[in-house]
Amino acid sequence: xxxxxxxxxxxxxxxWRAAEILEILxxxxxxxxxxxxxxxxPGHRPGQHVDVRLTAExxxxxxxxxxxxxxxxxxxxxxxVIELTIERLGExxxxxxxxxxxxxxxxxxxxxxxxGYFTWTVADGGPLVLVAGGTGIVPLMSxxxxxxxxxxxxxxxxxxxxxxxxxxxxxxxxxxxxxxxDRLSVVxxxxxGAPAExxxxxxxxxPEMLASVAPRPEMRPLCYVCGxxxxxESVSNALVDLGHDPERVKTERFGPSGD
Amino acid sequence: xxxxxxRRFGGKRRPAEPGRIPPGQYETRDFQVLSAGPTxxxxxxxxxxxxxxxxxxxxxWAWEEFCALSREHFVRDIHCxxxxxxxxxxxxxxxxxxxxxxVQSEAKYAIAxxxxxxxxxxxLADITGGKAWIVDSYGGQPLAPEHGGPARLLVPHxxxxxxxxxxxxxxxxKEDAPGFWEALGYHNYGDPWREQRYWND
Ligand SMILES: Cc1cc2nc3c(=O)[nH]c(=O)nc-3n(C[C@H](O)[C@H](O)[C@H](O)COP(=O)(O)OP(=O)(O)OC[C@H]3O[C@@H](n4cnc5c(N)ncnc54)[C@H](O)[C@@H]3O)c2cc1C
Numbered sequence: 001x002x003x004x005x006x007x008x009x010x011x012x013x014x015x016w017r018a019a020e021i022l023e024i025l026x027x028x029x030x031x032x033x034x035x036x037x038x039x040x041x042p043g044h045r046p047g048q049h050v051d052v053r054l055t056a057e058x059x060x061x062x063x064x065x066x067x068x069x070x071x072x073x074x075x076x077x078x079x080x081v082i083e084l085t086i087e088r089l090g091e092x093x094x095x096x097x098x099x100x101x102x103x104x105x106x107x108x109x110x111x112x113x114x115x116g117y118f119t120w121t122v123a124d125g126g127p128l129v130l131v132a133g134g135t136g137i138v139p140l141m142s143x144x145x146x147x148x149x150x151x152x153x154x155x156x157x158x159x160x161x162x163x164x165x166x167x168x169x170x171x172x173x174x175x176x177x178x179x180x181x182d183r184l185s186v187v188x189x190x191x192x193g194a195p196a197e198x199x200x201x202x203x204x205x206x207p208e209m210l211a212s213v214a215p216r217p218e219m220r221p222l223c224y225v226c227g228x229x230x231x232x233e234s235v236s237n238a239l240v241d242l243g244h245d246p247e248r249v250k251t252e253r254f255g256p257s258g259d
Numbered sequence: 260x261x262x263x264x265x266r267r268f269g270g271k272r273r274p275a276e277p278g279r280i281p282p283g284q285y286e287t288r289d290f291q292v293l294s295a296g297p298t299x300x301x302x303x304x305x306x307x308x309x310x311x312x313x314x315x316x317x318x319x320w321a322w323e324e325f326c327a328l329s330r331e332h333f334v335r336d337i338h339c340x341x342x343x344x345x346x347x348x349x350x351x352x353x354x355x356x357x358x359x360x361x362v363q364s365e366a367k368y369a370i371a372x373x374x375x376x377x378x379x380x381x382x383l384a385d386i387t388g389g390k391a392w393i394v395d396s397y398g399g400q401p402l403a404p405e406h407g408g409p410a411r412l413l414v415p416h417x418x419x420x421x422x423x424x425x426x427x428x429x430x431x432x433k434e435d436a437p438g439f440w441e442a443l444g445y446h447n448y449g450d451p452w453r454e455q456r457y458w459n460d
Contacts, residue, residue: 246375
C-alpha cells in the first residue's frame, strides 16, 4: 500500500443522479442484474461502485453500495448505461427491493463512481489474479469485461467460489470468455455440493487451491480479492503466506456472508 | 437531491433511536471489517508508537511502555462510511491527550501512520480534548488483528476510516495533507452527521 500513494482525485463530482431501469436480468435464483441509464454518467474504472439511495413516502432513506458490473466501454457518451448485479438477502432492507420490487421504467437514485483503490485497467498490467466469493465476482467481472473489450493480453486467472452450481453468476459468459482467450483461466469451486459431472474443486478456497491455481509469487501478480468479509480475510492472508507481496494484494469486503 | 420516491419501499431498518443514527446510516450489531489490503502482521517486540513533530521524533513507546500508560475505558457509537453504524461499542486505551502531553508545537494537523502504509489526516483539535484514543481492547478483549490489533486510532465522532487500524504513530504538521482515502476522493474531514462521505459533500 505504501507504493500505491495515489494521485489526489478531485474530479468528477460525486452527485446524486436519477437512473432509469432499462432491463432486469435473472442471473441465478437469488441474483438479478439491473441495466440502468444514468444521465451524464462520468464513466468509471473497473472495480468501482455506486451508492444507491431509496426513499420511502415519509422521507426515510436507505443507502447501500453496489459494484459496477459492466465494462467502462459499455457506457459511451450518448449511451450512458451501467449494470449492477445484486443478490437478495432474505431479511435485508435494500437488496430484496432491488431484486423483487423494481420494474423496467422505474427510476432510482444513485451516485458514483466511488472508490479509487480496488480498481484495475489494462494500463495497470499484470499478471492478474482475481479471487471471488459469491457476489464478489461483480467488480472482478467488470475487470474481465474491460480486459476482453480492450483485447488485452495480460494473463489472468479467476478463482471463483459459489455455493451451488446454480448460484454461479455470469457462468455462461465466463465460459465464453475463457474459451475465446488462451490467456484467461477460469476455475470454479463449489462449497455446498456439486453436480455429478462436476470436475473442479468442491470446497472453500484454501492455500493449497490458491497455490495450484494462481501463478507463482515470483511472477509478481496483481491480486484482487472480493467477497464476504471472512473469505476475503482468509484468502488475502493465504496469498501473503504463499509469498505474494502484500502491497500487490487488494481487497474489497462486501460485509457478512449470507451463510 | 432528485426527489424520487421509491414506489412500495417501506424501509425495514428505521432506527430505534433516530438521534443516534446519522443520515444514510443503518444500525448493525455485527462488527464489520473494511480494509484495502491484507491484515499486516507485526510482532509486539517490534511494535512501537511514535509521535513525530514537524519531522523530528518527539516520543516513542515500545509495547510494554505503551501498556504502562494511564488508560481509559469508554463506550461510544461508531459510523462507517459503508453505511453501518454500531452503537455502544466498548473500548479501552490511551487518550491522545496523554500521548501528546508536554509536546510543544504549532502544528494544527495530524497524520496517523500505520503498518501496511495506510495514513489518514485529522485536525489536531479533533483528536485532543478527550475526543480520540489509541485503543488496544474492544469489548473487554484484546483488539483482534482484522479490527486493527494490536492497536488502532479511535476517533468516534468522525467516519470510521479516520480511526486508522494498525496505527504506529502520529505526525504533527502545520499543513494539512490528504491521507490514503482522502486522496482517493473521500471527504477530507468526514463528519457523519453532515454526511461528509465524498470530497464534494
Ligand atoms: C463496496 C461495496 C460493494 C458492494 N457491491 C455489491 C454488489 O455488487 N452486489 C451485492 O449484491 N452486494 C454488494 N454489496 C453489499 C451491499 O452493499 C449490501 O450490504 C447488501 O445488498 C445487503 O443490503 P440489504 O439492505 O439488503 O441488507 P441489510 O438490511 O443491510 O441487512 C444486512 C444485514 O442483515 C443480515 N442479513 C440479511 N439478510 C440475510 C440473509 N438472508 N442471510 C444472512 N444474513 C442476512 C446480514 O448479516 C447483514 O448484517 C457491496 C458492499 C460494499 C461495501
